Amino acid sequence: AQSVTQLDSQVPVFEEAPVELRCNYSSSVSVYLFWYVQYPNQGLQLLLKYLSGSTLVKGINGFEAEFNKSQTSFHLRKPSVHISDTAEYFCAVSDGGKLIFGQGTELSVKP
Amino acid sequence: EPEVTQTPSHQVTQMGQEVILRCVPISNHLYFYWYRQILGQKVEFLVSFYNNEISEKSEIFDDQFSVERPDGSNFTLKIRSTKLEDSAMYFCASSESSGLYEQYFGPGTRLTVT
Numbered sequence: 001a002q003s004v005t006q007l008d009s010q011v012p013v014f015e016e017a018p019v020e021l022r023c024n025y026s027s028s029v030s031v032y033l034f035w036y037v038q039y040p041n042q043g044l045q046l047l048l049k050y051l052s053g054s055t056l057v058k059g060i061n062g063f064e065a066e067f068n069k070s071q072t073s074f075h076l077r078k079p080s081v082h083i084s085d086t087a088e089y090f091c092a093v094s095d096g097g098k099l100i101f102g103q104g105t106e107l108s109v110k111p
Numbered sequence: 112e113p114e115v116t117q118t119p120s121h122q123v124t125q126m127g128q129e130v131i132l133r134c135v136p137i138s139n140h141l142y143f144y145w146y147r148q149i150l151g152q153k154v155e156f157l158v159s160f161y162n163n164e165i166s167e168k169s170e171i172f173d174d175q176f177s178v179e180r181p182d183g184s185n186f187t188l189k190i191r192s193t194k195l196e197d198s199a200m201y202f203c204a205s206s207e208s209s210g211l212y213e214q215y216f217g218p219g220t221r222l223t224v225t
Contacts, residue, residue: 036216043115043202044154044216090154097209098144098167101154 002026002095006102014110015083021076021105023091032094033074035065038104039087047089050074061085081109113137115217117203123223127192132220134186134203143186144204144214145178147171154202160186161209193224 007022025031032051036044048059055067065076074091086109091102116135124130136143145157159166160178177189186205190197200221204214 034213041218043218044204046213046215049213092154096167097142098156098159098169099146099154099214100156101146103153 002031002093002100004091004093004100004102006089006091006105008105009103010106010108012108012110013081016080018079019077019081019085019107021089021091021107023074023076023102025072025074025091025093027072033065033067034092034094034099035059035063035074035076036090036092036101037061037087038090044090047076081107083109083111085109113215115203115205115215117201117217117220119220120218121221121223123225124193126195126224130190130193130222132188132190132201132203132222134188134217135184136186136203136205137215138184140205140207140215142166142206142209142212142214143178143180144206145188146202146204146216147199148202148219149196149199157188157201159209166209190222193222195224198222198224 003026005024013019034049035047047063048057050057050067058064063078089105092099118133143160146154148154158168158172175191179187200219202219203217206212206214
């Protein structure tokens with residue numbers, strides 16, 4: 001069965017600083033990876049997804065992620081964060097249609 | 112923009128009572144899902160539903176749980192006899208197809224069992 005590990009439960013960062021949220025997945029022949037964001041009291045919103053092709057994936061709100069097969073990683077990055085990026089971020093892998101989520105990373109952007 | 116809606120937003124019930132959580136998926140979507148998130152823990156898959164039957168279910172989805180699409184728009188999750196450990200946020204999701212397609216999530220129903 002697929003699994004996902006998010007290495008950091010909390011990431012505090014100052015506004016306009018770069019950020020990287022780490023995600024590792026269990027190895028598989030083919031893998032479809034997703035990053036979702038959850039703002040307070042809201043549902044999960046898709047940031048970006050990797051299905052195939054270019055290993056650098058660009059998403060909404062200036063986020064991007066890089067698929068690294070040899071490292072089995074799919075880290076999320078943003079070069080300059082805003083206060084409004086404060087939220088919980090979930091990495092997920094598709095396993096036969098259902099999503100397997102990581103534990104989540106709480107990104108806290110401070111002024 | 113179409114969205115998945117869920118009602119109620121918060122449900123409080125006593126242990127042993129039955130609850131029904133309701134979801135209205137996006138209208139042209141064919142696959143429907145329930146997930147739950149116990150406070151402080153990861154989002155966990157419960158069940159997927161396609162063509163009026165369960166496609167897959169997790170170990171959590173035991174005989175106390177059932178799902179139904181009673182009409183062309185609603186998708187429900189029933190918990191027959193709630194336990195304290197059923198307290199969680201329950202998310203409904205839908206997608207056009209399986210696997211490669213984005214799952215759109217509703218805002219969730221917070222279930223509190225006392």
